[in-house]
Amino acid sequence: MASSYFPGSGDIINLNVGGQRFSTSRHTLTWVPDTFFTSLLSGRISTLRDESGAIFIDRDPSLFSIILNYLRTRDLNMVVVDINALSANTTNTVSSVGGMRVPEAIAASGGVSGPVAVPRQGHSRNSSLDMRHNPPQIAGQGSAWVDPLRVRMVKAHHNWILVAYAHFVTCYRNKDSTGWQLAFTSPYIDQLIERVALNAKLSPPSQGGEAGQKMLAISYASHIRLWGIAEDGSKNDIGTFNLKVSVEYLFFIGSQLVALSSVGKIGVWHAMTQHWQIQDVLPIASFDTAGSFLLLGCTNGSIYYIDMQKFPLRMKDNDLLVTELYHDPSNDIITAISVYLTPKTNVCGNWIEIAYGTSSGTVRVIVQHPETVGHGPQLFQTFTVHRYPVTKVTLSEKLLISVCSEYNHVRTWSVTRFRGMISTQPGSTPLSSYKILTIDEVDPNIYYAIANDCVKLFDIT
Incomplete structure (x- = not known):
């Protein structure tokens, strides 16, 4: 079996991952620039080969197949990802192979408990083909492809951290010094998430049904979506509001969520009144x-x-x-x-x-x-x-x-x-x-x- 270690030696790349054989194309492994595989196949980093000449990677093959499938289809062929296992078994490749970027450092710190649910978009089983020929785009940027698992924004408030990706957000909390735990994963949002806001301070008891809830908000185009997260982990989808114009700033002042647009619109949602109001x-x-x-x-x-x-x-x-x-x-x-x-x-x-x-x-x-x-x-x-x-x-x-x-x-x-x-x-x-x-x-x-x-x-x- 011919080796594909050296650049230009062929389009078929043969891999030996933890004893299991994989074959794929050079294009599949290198379509995302500046990754582990682009360095590997360009000779910038050294590697081992087995007796047949295949590139040897000492990692769990079952977890590696998830990454390879992502590179092939540009879609996640899974509903739940165990970040602890993925991080522990793939080391740096989790954040660099094929742009499959996940908050593995959280898991590596020993804090995240349980798997992280990655929301799926509403496509059929053939969504892989749809994604390949019609990848997500950023508005106004033509055919630019948006990496669905690239961390785009991070917000922190008290003992909570919000991590935003292109089409969903997750929240982690550090409770009673037990480490960082996944507290919330949003549904898949069709449009690109542009703004996020987090209020991890407990609402006062005077605010009735909203007492004791953390508040999380995102915005995309002119829409704002707001959730409440209770201490027991229950989620409350408060609603989606429309500022009528593009949301340029999104933040909390106390328990009030504020959305601003430079054209002269202010949107405010108040936790006590449960009311959304827009003023010019x-x-x-x-x-x-x-x-x-x-x-x-x-x-x-x-x-x-x-x-x-x-x-x-x-x-x-x-x-x-x-x-x-x-x-x-x-x-x-x-x-x-x-x-x-x-x-x-x-x-x-x-x-x-x-x-x-x-x-x-x-x-x-x-x-x-x-x-x-x-x-x-x-x-x-x-x-x-x-x-x-x-x-x-x-x-x-x-x-x-x-x-x-x-x-x-x-x-x-x-x-x-x-x-x-x-x-x-x-x-x-x-x-x-x-x-x-x-x-x-x-x-x-x-x-x-x-x-x-x-x-x-x-x-x-």
């Missing part, structure tokens, strides 16, 4: 959250806010209580915003500091004093060093940082404080100015992505 506002250019507040920087130069604690009180009026907090003196677009809650906020609740950047490059700091309650924040300091729109701004205890769109020009200032509150004596002083000349381009729809397509968990005690 001005086009949104930036936003930030602080405590129960959602602040919106809009294109008309105004900063608006919603107090989520007061949100349920006005449901009967169909009003989200979107209130103008401040208006830029130059009427510039609020392109970046950052809120800093000082220790003083916890004492009196009336002290808030906001830094924002504008389309003209101006950076301003406004402050709400306890003495000026009812009159809105007062302008504290203005910086006009940028010549292009500000893309990011951050206000912290010691620093004010801003970035503009011209070569990502960064400016930093030190912040002087007196008893925790920002002070004008001597005020903010420049620290540094520099440009970031190159930044790797990323897909704006992908966030919290894991570079190596694996989930790594670390227990720090």
